[in-house]
Amino acid sequence: MAAGGGLPRELDLCQHFDVSRNQVRNALASLAATGLIERTAGRGTRVCQISDWHLLDPLMSEWLAGLEAPDPKLVREIFAFRYSAEPVVASLAASAAVAADIAAIEQAFDGMRTTANAQQAPHHIEYDLAFHEAIYRASHNLVWRQMGHLLRPSIMALIQHSQHSVAALDDSLARHGRVLAAIREGQPQAAERAAREVLKRTAIDLGIVAEISASRDAARTMRNRI
Amino acid sequence: MAAGGGLPRELDLCQHFDVSRNQVRNALASLAATGLIERTAGRGTRVCQISDWHLLDPLMSEWLAGLEAPDPKLVREIFAFRYSAEPVVASLAASAAVAADIAAIEQAFDGMRTTANAQQAPHHIEYDLAFHEAIYRASHNLVWRQMGHLLRPSIMALIQHSQHSVAALDDSLARHGRVLAAIREGQPQAAERAAREVLKRTAIDLGIVAEISASRDAARTMRNRI
DNA sequence: AGCCTATTAAATGTCTGACATTTTGGCAAG
DNA sequence: CTTGCCAAAATGTCAGACATTTAATAGGCT
Secondary structure (H helix, E strand, O other), X not given: OOOOOEOOOHHHHHHHHOOOHXXXXXXXXXXXXXXXXXXXXXXXXXXXXXXXXXXXXXXXXXXXHHOOOOOHHHHHHHHHHHHHHHHHHHHHHHHHOOHHHHHXXXXXXXXXXXXXXXXXXXXXHHHHHHHHHHHHHHOOOHHHHHHHHHHHHHHHHHHHOOOOOHHHHHHHHHHHHHHHHHHHOOOHHHHXXXXXXXXXXXXXXXXXXXXXXXXXXXXXXXXXXX | OOOOOEOOOHHHHHHHHOOOHHHHHHHHHHHHHOOOEEEEXXXXXXXXXXXXXXXXXXXXXXXXXXXXXXXXXXHHHHHHHHHHHHHHHHHHHHHHOOHHHHHHHHHHHHHHHHOOOHHHHHHHXXXXXXXXXXXXXXXXXXXXXXXXXXXXXXXXXXXXXXXXXXXXXXXXXXXXXXXXXXXXXXXXXXXXXXXHHHHHHHHHHOOOOOOOOOHHHHXXXXXXXX
8 A cells, every 4th residue: 555545444444354443443553553554533544654664663574574575675675784784793793692692503503504405495594584683692782682673574585586596505504604603703803794795695695686706896886776 | 660570450550540441551552562561361461671672662762762860771782782883874874875964964963063062951962863863864774764763862861971071072073073074075984983983982971981091992892891 | 199170260352332532624704 | 815613534532341361279080
């Protein structure tokens, strides 16, 4: 539904879906809380524009991740954020991680390795998610940790572009491994570089940039365009 | 109220505050949405621990910013986030800002300059807020833009530590000016460095690190401790 | 004694109908 | 043409009854 458009009134929604007004109001309140719609007494309910959405609300992330075909513009925005933020997070993790954090990252990485084939793609995605989220947690910062929710829609979008060739999976796995190694050895700068390499690979898999030989140029181009 | 503690039942709250059950339920639903409390049918309502709070929810930011004495631990967490994130945001802004963005930052900066005295501290704070938020917006990324909400509690906390000496204000102003200049001239790396300098000044004003001569050492110490 | 089950109490969740409040637009008088 | 008032339409609020879920407790069986 286009931004600015109006929704039917509550009672009509009740009739249409054959539910009580309570359920309608709960649902609408939930949407309003995530900034998708705006309600004013006497005026009605209308759709907000994307820039007003609360992208950081966990509900929103969960919702986006469950969509079949999320808005490509949104996927790009979220990925652009990850591309600028995640190297910093990896750097922090390399400074702050304790044994338990490293164990969590390793466990996720092992899971990725054992599911690195087309048949087990769904499991692989879950481990991928766990890997990145473990890094956010390892930063030991409350704010960054919460931001881990944003990973789900971004990584789930990978399922759409399922050109998971063996070579691509191997390459991705190797890059993830280098992040793990840098964090385990407490080397922030190496972790930062390695995280950026992982994201360049992800950008290709998401279809955000074309695969070209000099990946550094690709990254610079993207950074300037977004 | 301590984490894990239970709240009174709805009907008791109705009596206590002499309001309808609807209002109580609305308020509790709002708290639940921000992760402050957890409700389960038959079990009751209990307080969640800080790590479960949705710090990124705009409601939460607004709430925190209005508090007289916000939890120092929380202020430190949010500032640590800003310290790692804001240089990146400034860098993005230097790449992506258009004329309107730069105008907004300049306007906020002018406001900061004309209110740089103890009498006008509240106005100065507002302009300070506007300055940083304008930079987040200038990144032209939906996610970073939303994160601007976090600024308010962090900057409002400055009012508590109101040791705004003339020298400190002058220094702070000069550092802000260098960020503006770097963004205006489209120099990402300079903007990144300048933003970090601003935050070092803010860390001192917030009482997070003591003022010492070699500010680089101060920053490194903080980064490792958080 | 120990364990499993049925009952009961306590809390949140849901439904329903009526009423209150806010917003908007139209109509009429000045 | 403007101003003020009224009516319609929408969301917001109230009150009370009822449903569902959870946890504790008492009782019977092995």
